[in-house]
Amino acid sequence: MNKTSIxxxxxxxxxxxxLLLEKSKNRSESAIDLFPGIFLIMIDNGxxxxxxxxxxxMVGQVGYDGSPNFxxxxxxxxxxxxxxxxxxxxxxxxxxxxVELQLGSPLTPYAVSLSSxxxxxxTRGETTYYTLVGQDLGELRKALLEKERMSKEIExxxxxxxxxxxxxxxSSAPFDLACYYKSAAECGGDFLHYKIxxxxxxxxxxxxxxxxxxxxxxxxxxxxxxxxQELLIPMSVEKxxxxxxxxxxxxxxxxxxxxFQILEFDLKKNKYILGQASHSSxxxxxxxxxxxxxxxxxxxxxDLGRSHPLGIFEEPKxxxxxxxxxxxxxxxxxxxxLYEHINIEGKAYGLRRILNSFLKHFAQTGSIQQSRxxxxxxxxxxxxxxxxxxxxxxxxxHYK
Numbered sequence: 001m002n003k004t005s006i007x008x009x010x011x012x013x014x015x016x017x018x019l020l021l022e023k024s025k026n027r028s029e030s031a032i033d034l035f036p037g038i039f040l041i042m043i044d045n046g047x048x049x050x051x052x053x054x055x056x057x058m059v060g061q062v063g064y065d066g067s068p069n070f071x072x073x074x075x076x077x078x079x080x081x082x083x084x085x086x087x088x089x090x091x092x093x094x095x096x097x098x099v100e101l102q103l104g105s106p107l108t109p110y111a112v113s114l115s116s117x118x119x120x121x122x123t124r125g126e127t128t129y130y131t132l133v134g135q136d137l138g139e140l141r142k143a144l145l146e147k148e149r150m151s152k153e154i155e156x157x158x159x160x161x162x163x164x165x166x167x168x169x170x171s172s173a174p175f176d177l178a179c180y181y182k183s184a185a186e187c188g189g190d191f192l193h194y195k196i197x198x199x200x201x202x203x204x205x206x207x208x209x210x211x212x213x214x215x216x217x218x219x220x221x222x223x224x225x226x227x228x229q230e231l232l233i234p235m236s237v238e239k240x241x242x243x244x245x246x247x248x249x250x251x252x253x254x255x256x257x258x259x260f261q262i263l264e265f266d267l268k269k270n271k272y273i274l275g276q277a278s279h280s281s282x283x284x285x286x287x288x289x290x291x292x293x294x295x296x297x298x299x300x301x302x303d304l305g306r307s308h309p310l311g312i313f314e315e316p317k318x319x320x321x322x323x324x325x326x327x328x329x330x331x332x333x334x335x336x337x338l339y340e341h342i343n344i345e346g347k348a349y350g351l352r353r354i355l356n357s358f359l360k361h362f363a364q365t366g367s368i369q370q371s372r373x374x375x376x377x378x379x380x381x382x383x384x385x386x387x388x389x390x391x392x393x394x395x396x397x398h399y400k
Contacts, residue, residue: 037135038103038110043127044086046071058104070132075102082114086130089116100137109137155186165192169369174267174327175201176398178372181391188391189215190335191222191258197233199268203395204240206260206279206310207335208248211391214256221251222258237262237275241310241318245277248311257311261333265397270325274302277318278309283355285330291363296355299332330368331397332358337390341383349382358396368396 032039032052040051046069059073071079078101085099096115103110112134120126170177181192189208194201204226208215225247229240240262248258261279265272274282283299304319334354341349357378361371372394379392 035133037133038112039134040070040132042070042130042132044130045069049129058108073103075107078102082112085114086116089114089130090128092116101134103134110134111137111140166194170194170196171369174400175265176368176400177201177203177395178368179393179395180372180376181393182388183216183391184211184337184388187211187213187216189219189256189258190337190391190393191219191260192393192395193223193226194395195230195233197230199266200233201265201267201397202233202237203263203397204260205263205333205335205393205395206244206258206277207337207391207393208258209256218248218252218256218258221247237264237273238318238320241275241277245310245316245318252311254312257309259309263331263333263397265325265399267325267399271322272325272331273320273322274304275318275320276304276307277316278307280333280336282331282333285332285359286326286328288328288330291359294359294363296352296359298359299355325399327399329399330362331399332394334394335390335392337388337392338379338394341379341389341392343382343384344386349379353378353382368398372396 032050033054035052036054038052038055038058040055041049043049048068048070051068059068071082074082081099082101085097089095089097096113098111098113101110101112102108112132114130114132116128116130118126118128165181166179169179177194179192179194181188181190183190188211190211191204191206191208193204206219206222208218208222222244225244229235229243241260244260248256252258258277259279260277261282262275263272263282264274281301281303283301285294285299287298302321302323304321306317307319308316310316332355339349339351339354343349354375357375358371361374362368365371365374375394
């Protein structure tokens, strides 16, 4: 959308509201003063019947009860332009026209939307009236420049955050690893990272409250801490979560917090350690025989009980568990943005759809990467083109 289109879009809705107001029986003078910019109603010869205080102040008519002429407040070129638009609008009542006018003293560029309507008046007979709504183009242009500046900064933040997320899947003996991340806005609050270190595979995943630039800044702080932890592997899962808690608490100052999860697979000891900070469950499918006969109920959720998120409590409760890692098993986890998404019919995507979709595609392809891609396709088909309501992320680990 270009600048002219944005200006037209901004004024069309306001003009339509005001037009309805003028056609209504309740013609409150005070109501029109609540609208930003200028507002006035006039007839063909330029005589103003009604105007808001913003316009009166601009032309020095505050407190004046006469009928000033609108053309007197315009430059000569603007008078020509406005009369041309008025002539063009006479046979197209109800349609909104846009014109740039030089108004006031000193002359100031205004973006003005004009529409015409007819009304029978006892003194004038059937008369064509014109409603004009306008705003200082200088202010609009400043606002557009500021919007462009902010958009560029948000774009830069988005690029940096995308650099923090996993770019590649991993496929080699004896395991495969697949990840996915997409933010609901330009930036997001979901976090996902993994590190392979000799016989250890560690996956960090989290979900900062909300989405947008604020949560993205918290994920940046988390990424910094995780990068340090990468260098210190085999730092324990317990110490890693405690350190991340202190990071979020220090940076977010209780304005944000984050659910979090660390899962470490020890391929040498055939063990895995899970650390939970109120994050979504990990789902395990430990028997991969006869997948076509299995359903979402075949997955087992690792439920460690209630725990606290990162960044809130002085003495938080985090939960840990160590279990056997068996060849021929799947491990799958995802943020709540995936299963809590509600489509236009009011239905949530839900846990059942996620697990059934992944299971069906894995039975057909034997690949967690392809199954991940097809699951995401199923999810967006369910969304029916509606925007994401929350960030979504997932990871899957296949121990062959």
